[in-house]
Amino acid sequence: MDLLKEKILREGRIEEGNILKVDSFLNHKLDIDLLNEIGKEFRRRFDNSNITKILTIETSGIAIAAITAQYFDVPVVFARKIESKNLDKETYQSEVYSYTKGKKYKIKISKRYITNEDNILIIDDFLARGKAVLGLIDIIEQARANIVGAGIVIEKGFQEGGKILRKRGINVNSLAIIESMGNNKIIFK
């Protein structure tokens, strides 16, 4: 997706620890026009799938998933990361290790909102080592729902997440795959 790649090249900043900061448009300030183009592109790429729900994870996946859901005409469910008084006790849970934050956290989804009749598209902003998506897959499997695929905005192709997921047979479709980002230079695959 050229528009996205151009935006990453223009506004993305590389920080210590191979962290790509895209907070000027994707996960702090949100460029809503770009999110709409992203949503349309996901629709094109998952066009023949009978998707019933979009699943994502707080925080950065939510806006992307909500805008994208308009093009599929389905609801979004987002996994919550922490113990929250306001979340239903009847939940599916999984555990995710975040390399960015250097710690484990739990994710939860209320059992009310996924059924075994759902065809689920996972949407997330980044795919690096794949831990967040694997956590969501774990939950989808607990619910005996069907996984249609994972739509990722930016995949770090030099980390193992994409390979792990594709090996498991997950239809991973990433709008921009970064092959390398050494020396402050981003190269796409």
Place this chain on the structure above:
Amino acid sequence: MDLLKEKILREGRIEEGNILKVDSFLNHKLDIDLLNEIGKEFRRRFDNSNITKILTIETSGIAIAAITAQYFDVPVVFARKIESKNLDKETYQSEVYSYTKGKKYKIKISKRYITNEDNILIIDDFLARGKAVLGLIDIIEQARANIVGAGIVIEKGFQEGGKILRKRGINVNSLAIIESMGNNKIIFK
């Protein structure tokens, strides 16, 4: 906003501690069609304001703000709640007490994303005691930006947040104001 009130009456559940759970459509599973109607309604209510940015706070405000921003054609900036490695060090900060979670937390917004030329509309899912909105106002004032108002989906009219904000001259516009919710019965103002 009748559509919203009907939805609250049909699907909202009252839990211990005057907590109104609306996670079937507003903050866990997201009813995207309803969010679009909410967005249009905010546009009608803040129609003559020259809004340049929508500001919200993670987590539950994000989807509402992103969908609403389409009707104003402006970007969204969301405040982050915790120390995050990936957020810019140059931030405005404020502190918020959450009665729901029983603890204080910090909120932060990168200085890059609010300027003194911004006319800002605050969007949030709930207004109860007003602490989250007051935290956002604190940040907007630090940035010397202009506050156009606060668009709230559900205001708990029996708590003091709305009164505190309106006394400060903030243009608070809530789509549903709950007057009382005792005995498992929700009454709107």
